[in-house]
Amino acid sequence: MNSPEPKREPATERPVTRRRARLHEIIFEAHTRAGRIFDLALIWLILLSVVTVILESVRHVREQYGPLLYALEWLFTLLFTLEYLLRLVSVRRPLRYATSFFGVVDLLAIIPTYLSILVPGSQYLLVIRILRLLRVFRLLKLSEYVSEADTLRRALRASRRKISVFLSAVMLLVVIIGALMYVVEGEAHGFTSIPVSVYWAIVTLTTVGYGDLSPRTPLGQILASLVMIIGYGIIAVPTGIVSVELAHAVRDQQQVSKRSCPECSAEGHEQDALCCKYCGATLEK
Helix, strand or coil: CCCCCCCCCCCCCCCCCHHHHHHHHHHHCCCCHHHHHHHHHHHHHHHHHHHHHHHHCCHHHHHHHHHHHHHHHHHHHHHHHHHHHHHHHHCCCHHHHHCCHHHHHHHHCCHHHHHCCCCCCHHHHHHHHHHHHHHHHHHCCCHHHHHHHHHHHHHHHHCHHHHHHHHHHHHHHHHHHHHHHHHHHCHHHCCCCHHHHHHHHHHHHCCCCCCCCCCCCHHHHHHHHHHHHHHHHHHHHHHHHHHHHHHHHHHCCCCECCCCCCCCCCCCCECCCCECCCCCCECCC
16 A cells, blocks of 8 residues: 655745744744843834934934934834844745734834835835834733734724725715805805815814814804814714624633734633634644
């Protein structure tokens, strides 16, 4: 009898090695001493890099310390580039991590510096690195905050269709109101076109009220009063939709652990989970 062929792993996966497992533990896990030191160092680097970018935008600071700030900016970028590559190396499915939320943020944190070579000034977009401080929740073991953020995300996702329908109705309403105001007030009172009138309707309906446009005729003022009253009712609708979905999400919320998948680096698994709910890999206890 022919012996069965050994099971082959997909081409996108890497075999598990002790060195890569150790690297994954340091970079992605916060329950070990090495992992906590790595995350603390990373957080300080992120803070310092963001401060460097902010200081560089101040003219007199840039004129006096420009070369130093420029050198620091490239130093931080090279360090973050090395860290990003190590993250890709330490997971079995690098593409899955690269397309995850933190993977995209990590990539965006290094692109602006390289882009500034071709597009001067784009390095100021590096302030997006501050999003990487979200890792502090995992570092400080604030699982309740991560859990609450996930609850809010699920509530917003569940209510997206209702809110989309609601926003579509609002857009139709402001177009109609803008057209009516254009007819009532006209160009003589600043409503020079229907798009300008629609802009006024949006500002009034949302109760922002910049004051750059205002109706002058009695009929226009009556219409504006109605729009303001409608605005108060409209603001409450999306709040109610999200509140209902949030209540459902809280009711269905489950306790999650801080374990990270060794293959795709995903978090948010249940305490007794044996496999990753995203890629199916075996979770380490």
